[in-house]
Amino acid sequence: MNTTEPKLVCRGVWKLFGPNAAETLRRLGPEADPAALVAARLVPAVRNIDLAVREGEIFVIMGLSGSGKSTLVRCLSRLIEPTAGEILFHGRNLLTASDAEMIALRRHKMGMVFQHFALLPHMTVLQNVAFPLEVQGMPRTEREERAARMVSLVGLSGREGAFPRQLSGGQQQRVGIARSLAADPELWFLDEPFSALDPLIRREMQDEFIRLQSVLKKTIVFITHDFDEAIRLADRIAIMKDGAVVQAGTPEDLVLNPATDYVREFTRAVARAKVAKAGSVMSPADGVAERPHVATRTSVAEAAPLFRAGTEAVAVTGADGRVVGQLDRATVVDLMLGG
Amino acid sequence: MWIAATLVFAALWLWGGEVLPWAFEVPRAWRPPFAAWISGVLDWLTKEAHFGLFTFRDLTRFISAVIDVPYQIALGLLSGGATVFGVPVPPVGWLGVTLLVALLGFVLSGLPLAALAGGAFFFIAIFGQWTSAMLTLASILVAVPLGVGGGLLLGIAGHRWTGFGRAIVPFLDLMQTIPIFAYLVPILILFGFGPTSAMIATLIYAMPPMTRITMLALQRVPDEIVDLGRMIGCTPRQMTWRVMVPSAQEALMVGVNQVIMLSLNMVIIASMIGAGGLGFDVLSALRRLDFGAGLEAGFAIVALAIALDRLSQAAARRRPAAPVSNEGIVGRHPFLLSALTVLILATLAGLAVPAVQTYPETGRLSTGTFWSEVVEYININYFDEIEAAKNAVLLNVLIPVKRFLISLPWLGVAGLLTLAGWRLGGPRLALLAGGLTVLVASTGLWEEAMTTVYLCGIAVLIAMLIGLPIGILVAERDRLWASVRVIIDTLQTLPAFVYLMPAVMLFRVGDFTAMIAIVAFALAPAIRYTVLGLRGVDPALIEAGKAMGCTPWQIVTRIRLRLAMPEILLGLNQTIMFALSMLVITALVGTRDLGQEVYIALTKADAGRGLVAGLCVAFIAIIADRLIHAAASRSRAQLGLSDGGGHDAA
Ligand SMILES: Nc1ncnc2c1ncn2[C@@H]1O[C@H](COP(=O)(O)OP(=O)(O)OP(=O)(O)O)[C@@H](O)[C@H]1O
Ligand SMILES: [Mg+2]
Numbered sequence: 001m002n003t004t005e006p007k008l009v010c011r012g013v014w015k016l017f018g019p020n021a022a023e024t025l026r027r028l029g030p031e032a033d034p035a036a037l038v039a040a041r042l043v044p045a046v047r048n049i050d051l052a053v054r055e056g057e058i059f060v061i062m063g064l065s066g067s068g069k070s071t072l073v074r075c076l077s078r079l080i081e082p083t084a085g086e087i088l089f090h091g092r093n094l095l096t097a098s099d100a101e102m103i104a105l106r107r108h109k110m111g112m113v114f115q116h117f118a119l120l121p122h123m124t125v126l127q128n129v130a131f132p133l134e135v136q137g138m139p140r141t142e143r144e145e146r147a148a149r150m151v152s153l154v155g156l157s158g159r160e161g162a163f164p165r166q167l168s169g170g171q172q173q174r175v176g177i178a179r180s181l182a183a184d185p186e187l188w189f190l191d192e193p194f195s196a197l198d199p200l201i202r203r204e205m206q207d208e209f210i211r212l213q214s215v216l217k218k219t220i221v222f223i224t225h226d227f228d229e230a231i232r233l234a235d236r237i238a239i240m241k242d243g244a245v246v247q248a249g250t251p252e253d254l255v256l257n258p259a260t261d262y263v264r265e266f267t268r269a270v271a272r273a274k275v276a277k278a279g280s281v282m283s284p285a286d287g288v289a290e291r292p293h294v295a296t297r298t299s300v301a302e303a304a305p306l307f308r309a310g311t312e313a314v315a316v317t318g319a320d321g322r323v324v325g326q327l328d329r330a331t332v333v334d335l336m337l338g339g
Numbered sequence: 340m341w342i343a344a345t346l347v348f349a350a351l352w353l354w355g356g357e358v359l360p361w362a363f364e365v366p367r368a369w370r371p372p373f374a375a376w377i378s379g380v381l382d383w384l385t386k387e388a389h390f391g392l393f394t395f396r397d398l399t400r401f402i403s404a405v406i407d408v409p410y411q412i413a414l415g416l417l418s419g420g421a422t423v424f425g426v427p428v429p430p431v432g433w434l435g436v437t438l439l440v441a442l443l444g445f446v447l448s449g450l451p452l453a454a455l456a457g458g459a460f461f462f463i464a465i466f467g468q469w470t471s472a473m474l475t476l477a478s479i480l481v482a483v484p485l486g487v488g489g490g491l492l493l494g495i496a497g498h499r500w501t502g503f504g505r506a507i508v509p510f511l512d513l514m515q516t517i518p519i520f521a522y523l524v525p526i527l528i529l530f531g532f533g534p535t536s537a538m539i540a541t542l543i544y545a546m547p548p549m550t551r552i553t554m555l556a557l558q559r560v561p562d563e564i565v566d567l568g569r570m571i572g573c574t575p576r577q578m579t580w581r582v583m584v585p586s587a588q589e590a591l592m593v594g595v596n597q598v599i600m601l602s603l604n605m606v607i608i609a610s611m612i613g614a615g616g617l618g619f620d621v622l623s624a625l626r627r628l629d630f631g632a633g634l635e636a637g638f639a640i641v642a643l644a645i646a647l648d649r650l651s652q653a654a655a656r657r658r659p660a661a662p663v664s665n666e667g668i669v670g671r672h673p674f675l676l677s678a679l680t681v682l683i684l685a686t687l688a689g690l691a692v693p694a695v696q697t698y699p700e701t702g703r704l705s706t707g708t709f710w711s712e713v714v715e716y717i718n719i720n721y722f723d724e725i726e727a728a729k730n731a732v733l734l735n736v737l738i739p740v741k742r743f744l745i746s747l748p749w750l751g752v753a754g755l756l757t758l759a760g761w762r763l764g765g766p767r768l769a770l771l772a773g774g775l776t777v778l779v780a781s782t783g784l785w786e787e788a789m790t791t792v793y794l795c796g797i798a799v800l801i802a803m804l805i806g807l808p809i810g811i812l813v814a815e816r817d818r819l820w821a822s823v824r825v826i827i828d829t830l831q832t833l834p835a836f837v838y839l840m841p842a843v844m845l846f847r848v849g850d851f852t853a854m855i856a857i858v859a860f861a862l863a864p865a866i867r868y869t870v871l872g873l874r875g876v877d878p879a880l881i882e883a884g885k886a887m888g889c890t891p892w893q894i895v896t897r898i899r900l901r902l903a904m905p906e907i908l909l910g911l912n913q914t915i916m917f918a919l920s921m922l923v924i925t926a927l928v929g930t931r932d933l934g935q936e937v938y939i940a941l942t943k944a945d946a947g948r949g950l951v952a953g954l955c956v957a958f959i960a961i962i963a964d965r966l967i968h969a970a971a972s973r974s975r976a977q978l979g980l981s982d983g984g985g986h987d988a989a
Contacts, residue, residue: 079566107572118563122585132571135581183571 006052007219008076008187013049013085015071015243018042021083030084034242045071046082047243058213058220062230062266063240069223072240073189076221077110078102089187107136111180115192117172119164119179125151126160129178136183143182150178155208170201174208181216188218192225206232227266231255231275239263251275273301273335281335282316282325291315296324300335303327344758348751364749370783374947381528381946403535406481410534413480417473418697433464433697435685436473439678440646446674447653459646467703468617468639474534475616475643478606479599482538486545486598491591493546494553495579504554514547516916516960518923519608520937521953525946537609545601552594556587592655599651603644604834608924617643618836622927630844631711637840641833648832714844729851737850740797744789749780756962764969771965775958782951790932791959794850794925795918798857802865802914805858807907810869811895820870827863835860835924843928853925861917868910872903902978908971915963919956933959 014025016037024040025032030048037044045068053059063069074080076087078094087094089105097105111132119128127134129150133143151160154174164172173193180188193209194202206229213220224230230237231251238248239262247259255275258264279296293315294303306314307329318324388395418430431439441457463472497504522540530536560583568582584591610616617640624633718725757773779788813820838860839852846852876899884898900907926934933952940949 074566077570079569103572103574105572106570110570112566112570114563114567116561116563118561118567120564120582120586122588131581135571135573135577189570 005055007055007090008051008053008221009088010049010051010076011086011088013046013072013075013087014044014083015046015068015075015080016042016044016083025083044243046075049085049245051238051245051248053219053221055219056217057235058222058233060222060224060230060234060237061240062224062227062237064225067240068243069225069240070191071243073191073221073223077106077112077189107132108183109185110187110189111183111185113173113176113180113188113190113193115195117164117169117176117196119172119175121164123163124160125156125162125164125167125175128164128175129182132179132183147178147182150182151175153181153212154178168201169197170205173197173205177209177212186219188220189223190220191223193222194229195225202229209233227270231270239266252277252280256280271301272338273304273332274299276300276335278303278314278316278327279318279324281331282327283331285315285323285326286313288313291326293317293323294327295319300327300332304332304336307332340758340762344755348755364785367783370781373782374945374951376947377950378945378947381525385528399529402539403530403533406485406538407535410477410481410538414474414477417477417480418470429686430689431682431685432689433460433469435681435689437461437464438681438685440650442674442678442681444650444653447650447657452649452653456646456650459642462642463639465704466635466639467705468620468636469697471615471617471620471636472639472643475603475606475610475618475640478534478538478541478609478616479602479647482541482545482602482606483595483599486542486602487549487595489542490546490549490594490598491553491584493550494557495584497550497554498557498583499575499579507550511547511551512961513954513957514543515551516919516957516964517953518920518934518937518956519544519605520923520926520934520941521949521956522605523609524937524941524944524949524953527941528944528946534615537606540609541602541605544605545598548597548601549594552597553587553591556590556594557583559590560586589655592651596648596651596655599647600644600832603640603647604836607640607834607836618834621836621840625840625843629711630714631706631708633840633844634710634714635706637837640837644832644834644837645829717845725845729846733849733851737793737797737854741790741793741850744793744796745786747789749776749785753777753780756966759966760969763966763973768965768969772962775962779955779958782955784933784936784952784955787931787933787936787952788955788959790930791919791922791934791956794853794857794930794932795915795922795959798854798861798918798922799911799914801854801858802861802918803911806862806865806910806914807869810866810873811900813866814870814873814899820874823866823870827867831863835921838921839924839928848928850930852928853922853930856925856928857918857921860921861914864913864917865910868906868913869903872906872910873899875906876902904978905971905975908967908974912964912967912971915967916960919960923956 012030016025018041020040021042024037024042028036028040032044032047034044034047047068049072051059061069061072071080075082078087078097082095085095089109094102094105120131123131126144126147130143130147133146138146148157148160151157154177156171156174156178159167159171164175167175173196176193180190194205197205210233222233224233234251236248236250237254238245239254240246241262247254247263249257252275254263255267255270255272258267276299277296278294278298278300281300282296291314292306292311294306294317296316296318303314311329313326313328315323316325316327384395385399386396390398393401415429416431417436418433437457437460440460441453444452444454444456463469493507497507522544523537526536526540526543530539564582564586565578568578573582606616607618607621610618617636620636621633621640624630624636753773753776756776757769760769760772779785809823813823838856842852842856842859846855880898880902881894884894889897922930922932923934923937926932926938929935933956936952937949937956940946940952
């Protein structure tokens with residue numbers, strides 16, 4: 001997959017809510033037991049998290065309500081001051097940055113989309129989208145022109161003069177997305193952007209999001225509590241439970257090799273054939289030529305129709321077109337029927 | 340525990356007189372001379388305080404002079420004209436002002452409001468109250484922006500620096516419970532008589548609610564919006580003015596409405612002490628027993644209050660419409676332009692045709708004689724009945740209760756209140772209730788305080804006795820509640836002073852009159868909270884009750900009322916607060932309570948005496964407020980959330 005430098009690294013990050021958090025954590029050490037923290041009247045919202053988000057990838061943080069996702073993403077953007085740890089953006093520790101530096105960073109390098117849209121009710125769509133630029137002091141004509149481009153990028157052209165309350169939930173979130181992109185950030189945070197929407201609209205917005213990302217190629221941290229959403233969008237997923245990351249990896253990793261029962265529970269309902277890639281379930285090639293072939297990145301479900309003609313195996317080819325292995329009928333049947 | 344306490348209390352009351360005389364009246368030697376201290380400080384301020392370059396006196400004079408400029412301009416524009424810094428200001432005249440107000444109503448919400456607001460001002464002009472009303476309005480026009488601005492800034496500071504916020508809350512509490520007259524005394528001493536000091540008093544009076552509402556509104560701005568502001572890199576200043584304040588706009592406008600209505604209330608009162616205006620007209624008419632003239636001025640106050648309230652409420656509800664066009668200044672501000680046109684045309688027309696400037700004498704209507712005759716007719720034909728009813732209540736209820744309360748030992752009362760505080764809210768509340776009671780007693784105003792409690796208590800009781808059944812009746816009928824609500828809302832916008840007039844006309848002066856006025860004033864919250872509480876009861880619980888075969892009576896008494904208890908208690912609390920604020924105004928009709936103390940102090944310009952009595956009223960209010968709040972939250976906790984229906988219906 002992607003092997004570029006990590007853009008955002010988070011090392012040993014803790015966030016404890018409550019009195020004297022830092023001191024208590026220092027006393028208990030990095031292996032602090034949650035029960036001991038609770039006994040000290042602290043809420044361990046984020047515990048000892050290590051993550052690396054690579055350039056241009058969609059990194060999804062998944063977890064149930066209260067697992068600490070929002071707190072973690074707010075630590076990454078330093079909206080919340082972590083209790084301990086470091087957050088490296090291009091190798092620079094954000095936690096030691098001054099207020100002025102943080103303001104500059106947030107203005108130009110980061111964008112965020114909120115679960116409940118966070119649109120300003122007294123501004124029109126265009127003014128909302130242009131607001132981040134206005135705060136930066138960009139002249140009116142320039143920022144409105146740029147905002148108008150963003151509005152049309154998310155498919156809302158013609159509604160520039162509307163007020164947020166006149167839009168549907170899906171449209172409001174499109175405005176939120178346009179606004180977060182207005183300053184052309186490198187790093188894009190989305191905190192459960194589609195959770196407040198109806199399932200149908202949610203699906204539509206996910207497609208839209210995939211389309212946008214194929215054009216924009218941002219580095220994305222995406223929060224969700226919906227595993228299906230995570231699987232659809234993610235390059236990599238980190239699953240959180242009680243403030244800690246239980247497992248991080250590609251969707252395929254999680255489905256095929258769940259690290260704990262907790263992860264297995266989530267992945268149980270996922271059609272494994274849709275997630276498993278030919279490259280990771282193939283067996284060594286037996287040398288038979290003249291077979292249909294698929295790429296390593298093809299999912300098993302996509303490869304399945306090739307077996308309709310009665311073939312016993314399909315060749316798997318690497319990025320350079322050479323055969324690297326084969327996909328056996330038995331494996332495919334197993335995955336397709338196993339659910 | 341309660342029984343034992345009551346027994347001890349009764350023993351102290353019956354036999355303590357000889358043994359512990361000091362438990363009944365705090366000996367003179369034990370009373371800290373609060374009044375003298377306060378007067379001393381004020382004396383020092385006015386006579387000696389010095390900031391190096393200028394004295395305190397210079398400072399207050401300077402402030403007065405600064406505030407006087409916009410006041411003179413506003414007054415000049417509204418009526419009469421004025422010369423400010425040598426520049427003559429021509430008056431807009433009654434027609435221009437009325438048209439402007441109607442235009443404002445139209446912009447804010449459309450034709451009906453335009454008709455209402457314009458009509459109210461026209462009414463004032465027709466009945467010949469124009470000059471006084473404009474005097475009142477000019478004070479409001481100056482005091483409101485200052486009050487809103489000051490409150491907003493304080494509120495923002497309180498929000499931004501939590502320590503500061505926490506520090507000012509007790510002051511806000513206190514300032515909102517200190518009776519209205521008590522504000523006037525030190526202000527008069529510091530700033531002298533006249534409209535300016537009335538305005539400063541108004542400002543100080545109206546600022547605390549704005550501060551409080553600002554703090555609350557900013558606190559309620561969703562966290563996501565705050566995060567948004569930080570994420571897009573707002574500086575602290577941008578955060579406050581571009582994100583927080585606009586997001587809280589709707590709630591803030593409610594505060595503006597409050598400031599306007601409180602200012603009106605205060606301006607009316609303040610105008611009685613020489614500033615002139617509608618309040619002064621009413622008072623002098625009452626003194627002359629010219630009820631017709633009093634009522635006419637009273638109606639003008641009502642008209643002004645309703646117009647101002649509806650206009651500011653419409654402003655609060657108004658949402659920005661999509662910008663129609665960007666075609667130059669005419670396209671962007673059509674209403675501003677039409678307003679300016681009206682202003683200029685009316686002023687010019689006024690200079691040419693006097694009838695446009697001053698409403699012509701010949702066109703005036705006066706219903707004054709009519710009203711005088713009505714009041715006279717009632718007083719002549721029903722004098723005996725009214726007198727009999729009044730005396731019966733006085734002799735059988737008011738006087739015995741008053742005697743009883745005054746005879747109570749302060750030590751015992753303090754003990755009982757401490758106990759109540761302890762049971763309802765723990766040691767802190769106990770300390771507060773007991774401590775404040777002792778403080779009140781130690782001022783030597785125990786008898787006046789008990790008179791206050793007696794009048795207020797009886798009035799609240801009657802208001803609740805009337806309000807509860809009305810509330811129960813109205814709560815289930817949507818249409819009826821809608822119309823009752825309009826009436827209540829309107830009644831609550833009227834300055835407290837208005838309530839006093841009819842009572843005085845029918846019953847002359849005295850405790851009975853005061854009681855009637857207080858009941859009338861405090862009735863609205865009693866009804867409102869009862870209805871809100873009853874309507875808030877979960878319908879599922881009522882259905883469960885029906886399913887169990889409860890009779891309608893059982894449903895009301897055992898389910899609805901029980902579950903609405905916390906709200907009803909809050910209603911009781913509001914009723915008490917309303918009653919106390921009215922009580923002080925009834926000092927004008929010769930009660931003998933703390934309000935009278937304040938009023939006397941006001942006429943004698945004795946700041947110490949006035950503030951001490953005022954603080955006593957505030958303490959009584961705070962004790963009642965805290966105890967009832969504790970009781971309400973206890974009853975809420977007892978009812979729980981989900982199991983309430985089960986054990987209540989059982
Ligand atoms: N300001 C705070 N003070 C105290 N505790 C907090 C605070 N903010 C969050 N918490 C606690 O931290 C934990 C994690 O909260 P967080 O909002 O990060 O969860 P989440 O995964 O985003 O949940 P959701 O899906 O509901 O948004 C929760 O137990 C929450 O109660
Ligand atoms: Mg969250």
